[in-house]
Amino acid sequence: MMDFPQKLIPLLLTFLVTVPVATTARSAESIPFPSQEWSFNGPFGTFDRGELQRGFQVYKEVCATCHSLNFISFRNLTDLGFNENEVKAIAADFQVEDGPNNEGEMFERAAIPSDMWPAPYPNDNAARASNNGALPPDLSLMVDARAGGADYLYALLSGYHETPQGKEIGEGMYYNAYYPGNQIAMPSPLVDDGVEYGDGTRATLVQQARDVTAFLAWATEPNMEQRKRMGVMVIIFLLVMTVLFYYSKKKIWSDVH
Amino acid sequence: MSGPKLTNPVVRWIDHRLPVFTFLHHEMHEYPTPKNLNYWWNFGSLAGITLVIMIVTGIILSMHYTAHVDHAFQSVERIMRDVNYGWLIRYIHANGASFFFIVVYIHIFRGLYYGSYKAPRELLWMLGVVILLLMMATAFMGYVLPWGQMSFWGATVITNLFSAIPLVGESIVTLLWGGFSVDNPTLNRFFSLHYLLPFVIVGVVVLHIIALHRFGSNNPLGIDVRGEQDTISFHPYYTVKDMFGLSVFLTIMAAVVFFLPNSMGHPDNYIPANPMVTPAHIVPEWYFLPFYAILRAVPDKLLGVLAMFAAIAVLFVLPWLDRSPVRSASFRPIYKIMFWVFLLDCVALTYLGAMPAEGIYVVLSRLCTVYYFFHFIVLLPALSIIETPRSLPRSIGKPVLGGGNGIPAPAPAAAREKP
Numbered sequence: 001m002m003d004f005p006q007k008l009i010p011l012l013l014t015f016l017v018t019v020p021v022a023t024t025a026r027s028a029e030s031i032p033f034p035s036q037e038w039s040f041n042g043p044f045g046t047f048d049r050g051e052l053q054r055g056f057q058v059y060k061e062v063c064a065t066c067h068s069l070n071f072i073s074f075r076n077l078t079d080l081g082f083n084e085n086e087v088k089a090i091a092a093d094f095q096v097e098d099g100p101n102n103e104g105e106m107f108e109r110a111a112i113p114s115d116m117w118p119a120p121y122p123n124d125n126a127a128r129a130s131n132n133g134a135l136p137p138d139l140s141l142m143v144d145a146r147a148g149g150a151d152y153l154y155a156l157l158s159g160y161h162e163t164p165q166g167k168e169i170g171e172g173m174y175y176n177a178y179y180p181g182n183q184i185a186m187p188s189p190l191v192d193d194g195v196e197y198g199d200g201t202r203a204t205l206v207q208q209a210r211d212v213t214a215f216l217a218w219a220t221e222p223n224m225e226q227r228k229r230m231g232v233m234v235i236i237f238l239l240v241m242t243v244l245f246y247y248s249k250k251k252i253w254s255d256v257h
Numbered sequence: 258m259s260g261p262k263l264t265n266p267v268v269r270w271i272d273h274r275l276p277v278f279t280f281l282h283h284e285m286h287e288y289p290t291p292k293n294l295n296y297w298w299n300f301g302s303l304a305g306i307t308l309v310i311m312i313v314t315g316i317i318l319s320m321h322y323t324a325h326v327d328h329a330f331q332s333v334e335r336i337m338r339d340v341n342y343g344w345l346i347r348y349i350h351a352n353g354a355s356f357f358f359i360v361v362y363i364h365i366f367r368g369l370y371y372g373s374y375k376a377p378r379e380l381l382w383m384l385g386v387v388i389l390l391l392m393m394a395t396a397f398m399g400y401v402l403p404w405g406q407m408s409f410w411g412a413t414v415i416t417n418l419f420s421a422i423p424l425v426g427e428s429i430v431t432l433l434w435g436g437f438s439v440d441n442p443t444l445n446r447f448f449s450l451h452y453l454l455p456f457v458i459v460g461v462v463v464l465h466i467i468a469l470h471r472f473g474s475n476n477p478l479g480i481d482v483r484g485e486q487d488t489i490s491f492h493p494y495y496t497v498k499d500m501f502g503l504s505v506f507l508t509i510m511a512a513v514v515f516f517l518p519n520s521m522g523h524p525d526n527y528i529p530a531n532p533m534v535t536p537a538h539i540v541p542e543w544y545f546l547p548f549y550a551i552l553r554a555v556p557d558k559l560l561g562v563l564a565m566f567a568a569i570a571v572l573f574v575l576p577w578l579d580r581s582p583v584r585s586a587s588f589r590p591i592y593k594i595m596f597w598v599f600l601l602d603c604v605a606l607t608y609l610g611a612m613p614a615e616g617i618y619v620v621l622s623r624l625c626t627v628y629y630f631f632h633f634i635v636l637l638p639a640l641s642i643i644e645t646p647r648s649l650p651r652s653i654g655k656p657v658l659g660g661g662n663g664i665p666a667p668a669p670a671a672a673r674e675k676p
Contacts, residue, residue: 043515043516071331071334071338076338137528140334141334141527141528144519144524144527145524145525145527145528146524147524149524180537221337221344222338223337223338223344227344227345227348227515227518228515228516230345230515231511231512231514231515231516232515234511234515235508235511235512235515238504238507238508238511239508241504241507242501242504242505242508245497245500245501245503245504246501248497248500248501249497249498249500249501252493252494252497253494253497253498256292256489256494
């Protein structure tokens, strides 16, 4: 009779972990969006290098016009499968401000791998002034910073539909099926064949949306693959440890009556 | 009470002058512990270990963190991206806070079920409530440090609660903020206190353990230990049992840290703090939700704040509200049901705290809040009068030896003898 509550331990533990998860995930009121298959889903998920490189191209040629990527430096791009020379070449296409030099002057030079990705605007006010008063957010943490993560971003980027009848859209705003409130200040950034992929993949709008979402998932957490790989090893170690302690406990307690 | 057999002459020399080895032997090795403790008793040591994990990871994080409104968010992202294994340390620390509360809440409900707060363990229980309060303050201030949107707005909402205090409220808020809004001075003092309070917790934990070792652990039967036949030495029996429990716990925690590290956080906290933009819903961390629900259930701000604090304060006087001489719910048929109803009420409050304060949620929050206090203030004192406890076993050793059946039932009054 005494072990009645004890049987509930696993149940309660699961419960206590799921309740916080469920309650925090629910808090944002967003429009339901379909979930997608991503190569980086699940405990063994990894990034698809081809997808990341295509996504990087979309970011560089489309998003980077308005959106900064402040936490990514050029050297990080080796994660996408570029070699060091390729990264140097990518960086060299950008001019960054450095200095002051020995004369006390700031000067422009070609970027090197250790430089951060240059922001499109010098400050938030300049960004707003160029975008009808709206501030294009930094994209470094987008996947973690939005409820729904990658699924939501993909839905958003591919969710520019015709404005339904009877829906009022404000001046300079655009209809989006998944943006909270359905009115977004960003016009549809992607169009079919808006970029030309080097690997022969057809650059449809949804393909670009997929690729750039995967790229942003990487930018949000460049260490994700290391985290999951390590996690598998740690869990295996802990399971073995659990079994060993279980039998040690059984043996040591065998003389208690 | 025999001392340890020290064979090493150096150890013996030290122990003669500074009896640390005798102390450890006495308190951790031979320390007599009821032999019938179930797995719910693992959560005390788990809480202690989680505290150590939090302090160690926290100290490492503070080596890389910058407590300044212009740099805090960036410094956290640098930890995540550029510090070696910084992501691991931070994910352990952030999720460790949630696991600390999970463990401590289970520990508290175990105490409620088995009546561990009753004489002679009232101070032990009250020190535990102090630890809970300190944990809440520490966790709240820790959540502010990354300086994301929820950090900033959570800090704004919670510190503003103090403005409800008559006369001095506004001054207290100014003092907490170090200015006239949540800003750099606020972040600095929160960082300082977030670093300080865990060590205060360690101090109270030491007192908690001293009080525990005075009479030893309560046990699932809730009856007093009668002699050596009822106990076993802490080591190796409970050390190995605690290690097994720890392994299970670490496995679950690792699964979350490595595979769902952001599941208990809020996405908005990955957006840098912006005093000009209020998030759609300001939600505290999940472990504050029951208290947040109580706060919002009361229409008046001051009364709401009072109710929220009273929800914890009532735990301090619990040993004197529950007058039943029987500790364990196993022998209290009505209390046993009421315990589960109360647990359900707390889960419901957690859920309601996360919901918007409108419509049916408000009504339910009020009902659950009323029931929360009804349980402590009306039900428990009443139960100790109207409830007839089942007969208690004569000793811990007996039911185990005798197979648990056929023990003559002593009158309930027999349980009334006091230490």
